[in-house]
Amino acid sequence: MLKKLCLLLFWIMVEAIPAPAQFVKEYKVTERKGFEIVYLDFSTYKSVTQLKRVISQDPIYIHGHLLKSNILPDFKYSVHDNMLDAKLVHKNVESDNLGRSITSKLFSDNSDFDHSWDLGLASNFLYDLDFNLGVGISDFDLAQIPISQLKVKSASADVKIHYGLAIPNQVEMDTLLVTLNMGVVEIQDLNFTNSKKVIIEVSYGKIDLNYSDGLASSCQVIAAVSGGSIHLKLPPDSNPVKIRMKTTPMCRTIFPKYLKSVDKETYVTKGYKASDPRLLELILDVGVGSITIE
Numbered sequence: 001m002l003k004k005l006c007l008l009l010f011w012i013m014v015e016a017i018p019a020p021a022q023f024v025k026e027y028k029v030t031e032r033k034g035f036e037i038v039y040l041d042f043s044t045y046k047s048v049t050q051l052k053r054v055i056s057q058d059p060i061y062i063h064g065h066l067l068k069s070n071i072l073p074d075f076k077y078s079v080h081d082n083m084l085d086a087k088l089v090h091k092n093v094e095s096d097n098l099g100r101s102i103t104s105k106l107f108s109d110n111s112d113f114d115h116s117w118d119l120g121l122a123s124n125f126l127y128d129l130d131f132n133l134g135v136g137i138s139d140f141d142l143a144q145i146p147i148s149q150l151k152v153k154s155a156s157a158d159v160k161i162h163y164g165l166a167i168p169n170q171v172e173m174d175t176l177l178v179t180l181n182m183g184v185v186e187i188q189d190l191n192f193t194n195s196k197k198v199i200i201e202v203s204y205g206k207i208d209l210n211y212s213d214g215l216a217s218s219c220q221v222i223a224a225v226s227g228g229s230i231h232l233k234l235p236p237d238s239n240p241v242k243i244r245m246k247t248t249p250m251c252r253t254i255f256p257k258y259l260k261s262v263d264k265e266t267y268v269t270k271g272y273k274a275s276d277p278r279l280l281e282l283i284l285d286v287g288v289g290s291i292t293i294e
Contacts, residue, residue: 054120214239
């Protein structure tokens with residue numbers, strides 16, 4: 001009986017401990033005229049960031065839950081040169097360096113990130129997106145968002161880009177760029193981005209690229225990992241694909257037998273033609289680790 005009473009008192013005391021206070025910040029851009037493209041520059045230092053399409057007539061909606069009130073974001077926007085220029089900066093006043101960022105990445109779980117951001121974009125505007133993320137996790141659902149350019153840079157993060165609905169980008173994306181010092185980049189249905197150029201660079205970590213089908217137009221992909229792995233799922237081999245692998249003796253390669261060897265570094269699919277306007281050309285570069293192609 002005494003043991004049960006002590007246990008009850010313990011749980012009462014635990015529940016009485018206040019949870020860390022969170023502060024909610026919301027930003028909304030209601031401008032709808034006077035521009036042809038929306039440029040969003042978004043910077044945060046330690047957070048979970050989610051992007052998706054919202055049903056709205058307004059171009060930008062941002063909702064944030066912040067753990068620390070002494071580090072408040074700065075948001076501003078203006079319309080000039082036929083562009084809506086929006087910028088959010090949430091900077092750590094303690095200025096975490098790369099070493100601290102990597103340590104935080106290694107010894108933390110998903111619940112350790114101080115802040116969360118939800119970004120909502122509309123379907124009736126064209127976007128140029130630039131993300132600068134310190135440490136954290138990012139989930140970008142690009143379905144039904146017209147995007148001309150997407151850049152994601154981070155010291156240490158896991159970045160997932162995907163399409164919640166099987167609807168490709170309705171405009172041509174000039175460049176899709178993701179660069180990480182440490183982390184994982186996962187892109188599902190990469191063919192839906194309609195990109196001319198894709199550049200993925202990770203110093204230490206993993207790149208996972210998935211093509212569910214062939215391309216509507218040609219694309220060059222550069223994927224490089226200093227230490228780690230690249231996993232690539234190709235479209236059906238009837239699609240024109242050319243792969244060039246840059247490896248070292250410390251890199252293991254696994255690829256399907258249907259790929260035809262042109263030379264010791266270059267492989268092509270059955271549907272490959274150099275003049276095909278739908279050509280997918282990939283350059284895969286791993287220093288230490290592995291390349292796996294399916």
